[in-house]
Amino acid sequence: MTNFNPITIKTGNGTRILIIYTGGTLGMVFDEEKKTLVPFRFHDTLRKLPELNHLPPEIHLVSFEKPFDSSDVDADIYLTLAGIIERHYHSYDGFVIIHGTDTMAFTASALSFLIHNPHKPIVLTGAQLPIGIPRTDARENLITSIEIAAARMNNKAIVPEVCIYFNGRLLRGNRARKRESSQFDAFDSENYPYLAEIGVYIDYNFRHIRYSEGETRFYNVLSDEVSVLTLFPGISREILRKHLLNESTRGVILLTYGSGNAPSADWFIDTLKQGIDSGKAVLNITQCTGGKVMMGKYASSQRLKDIGVISGSDMTLEAAVGKMMWGLTRTDTSLKEIFAQNLAGEISLP
Ligand code: ASP
Numbered sequence: 001m002t003n004f005n006p007i008t009i010k011t012g013n014g015t016r017i018l019i020i021y022t023g024g025t026l027g028m029v030f031d032e033e034k035k036t037l038v039p040f041r042f043h044d045t046l047r048k049l050p051e052l053n054h055l056p057p058e059i060h061l062v063s064f065e066k067p068f069d070s071s072d073v074d075a076d077i078y079l080t081l082a083g084i085i086e087r088h089y090h091s092y093d094g095f096v097i098i099h100g101t102d103t104m105a106f107t108a109s110a111l112s113f114l115i116h117n118p119h120k121p122i123v124l125t126g127a128q129l130p131i132g133i134p135r136t137d138a139r140e141n142l143i144t145s146i147e148i149a150a151a152r153m154n155n156k157a158i159v160p161e162v163c164i165y166f167n168g169r170l171l172r173g174n175r176a177r178k179r180e181s182s183q184f185d186a187f188d189s190e191n192y193p194y195l196a197e198i199g200v201y202i203d204y205n206f207r208h209i210r211y212s213e214g215e216t217r218f219y220n221v222l223s224d225e226v227s228v229l230t231l232f233p234g235i236s237r238e239i240l241r242k243h244l245l246n247e248s249t250r251g252v253i254l255l256t257y258g259s260g261n262a263p264s265a266d267w268f269i270d271t272l273k274q275g276i277d278s279g280k281a282v283l284n285i286t287q288c289t290g291g292k293v294m295m296g297k298y299a300s301s302q303r304l305k306d307i308g309v310i311s312g313s314d315m316t317l318e319a320a321v322g323k324m325m326w327g328l329t330r331t332d333t334s335l336k337e338i339f340a341q342n343l344a345g346e347i348s349l350p
Contacts, residue, residue, distance in 0.1 A: 018095050020096070023039040024069065041063070104126055108124050109323075111162045125164065144202070148165055162344070163195055170194060171188070174344055174346040237271065244274065253324060269307060283309070292313045
């Protein structure tokens with residue numbers, strides 16, 4: 001069983017930061033036998049990072065006993081992370097989650113729905129190269145994340161959001177996407193301005209940071225009855241039927257073309273309608289990395305609107321999956337109403 005009792009890394013000026021280590025490249029080492037990068041225990045490595053001693057906050061660390069590659073992340077891990085933050089929420093001023101880059105944007109998105117109205121920074125970060133490699137980006141990413149998690153003004157957190165810090169950019173978590181696997185600038189948020197740009201100084205983009213007024217609320221349940229279907233020219237009826245007419249899915253995310261367009265053939269529309277009539281929610285988001293769904297702009301999307309497909313506007317796939325997993329567990333509101341709201345800064349509404 002994983003032990004989530006924090007250990008002290010260093011004492012400091014009284015601002016308290018909790019680092020949650022999950023795994024990912026940042027903390028990996030090269031296994032000579034397997035000839036691959038493998039997750040590694042992080043406690044000792046972190047203690048050897050002398051730069052941390054020059055940072056003002058007091059830093060504590062909790063670690064998953066068996067660190068993992070982020071390809072192994074699932075809904076249980078989202079819930080575990082939200083649970084750790086909930087348990088320690090009142091003891092820390094900010095949280096830094098060290099996470100693999102591959103699914104970091106999915107985790108950030110899910111957490112932004114599981115932790116509603118955060119008043120403290122929850123910064124996810126990782127690296128393209130392990131911390132032990134001389135040219136690593138891990139040091140800068142980790143140190144800046146800690147600084148951002150600890151940053152306060154007028155006794156309040158400067159960035160009280162779930163966000164991703166990577167390579168000089170602070171991004172809203174549920175707007176970010178991994179776009180690059182070889183260069184250091186792995187993340188971008190095409191549809192939302194950066195929350196901060198980091199060079200010699202940290203320039204916060206105050207106008208675009210979300211300052212929630214309501215009470216912070218933690219949720220502890222997610223649904224796995226979600227499926228994602230990417231459209232492509234030539235998609236078969238059978239594939240569409242498998243997604244729309246099965247017992248185990250209640251929410252289908254359709255990755256459509258351009259501004260939300262899809263085939264207008266009767267078999268396509270009829271199958272979607274059958275799925276919707278049987279109680280499934282069908283959400284329309286675009287395959288494009290920028291721009292948004294505008295159902296009705298073209299005749300090919302008007303039919304989707306007519307049968308009750310929900311517009312995902314400019315949401316990323318990562319945000320749509322998190323919102324759907326969370327939304328399907330709500331019994332107080334319909335999915336249609338949930339997707340019509342901007343709950344955590346994930347969507348631009350007209
Ligand atoms: N496969 C790694 C992971 O996501 C990649 C990384 O951390 O950059 O865990």
